[in-house]
Amino acid sequence: MLIPKKVKHRKWQKGRGRFRGVATRNVSIAFGQFGLKSTTQGWITSRQIEAARRVLTRYVRRGGKIWIRVFPDRPVTKKGNEVPMGGGKGSPDHYVAVIKPGTILFEMGGITRETAKIGMDLAGYKLGVRTKFIEKA
Numbered sequence: 001m002l003i004p005k006k007v008k009h010r011k012w013q014k015g016r017g018r019f020r021g022v023a024t025r026n027v028s029i030a031f032g033q034f035g036l037k038s039t040t041q042g043w044i045t046s047r048q049i050e051a052a053r054r055v056l057t058r059y060v061r062r063g064g065k066i067w068i069r070v071f072p073d074r075p076v077t078k079k080g081n082e083v084p085m086g087g088g089k090g091s092p093d094h095y096v097a098v099i100k101p102g103t104i105l106f107e108m109g110g111i112t113r114e115t116a117k118i119g120m121d122l123a124g125y126k127l128g129v130r131t132k133f134i135e136k137a
Helices: 046-060 113-124
Strands: 034-038 042-045 065-068 074-078 091-099 104-109 131-135
Touching: 034 113, 042 046, 046 065, 046 091, 046 104, 046 113, 104 113, 113 131
Parallel strands: none
Antiparallel strands: 034 104, 034 131, 042 091, 065 104, 074 091
16 A cells, blocks of 8 residues: 655644645646546545556556556544544544546556556546546547
């Protein structure tokens, strides 16, 4: 799973309006010929990214190359089970990547369009946002 090696702040605040707007960075295919693009906003956990990556690598076998274009750098805290109210904020539990509409999540190259389409569709089911298959113009 992907987690940051070192963080400046262990716990983050949620912030207001955190899902407003569309993506302005990471919006075009840079490495491969095919991509998986988000159409909705949300958080994608490091577990979801790993599950999608495993689906892609299993599906393409040795044929192509895969690039992960998002990284989970945002800590999400959680308090333990049956802990009473109060006592401050919980400890960091897992990490998420903030996804806005238009963000490229994965890229693939070196395989046919049909193989890439099926693989990306299978990977899209593992993620917490809606996605669509795109190709380089």
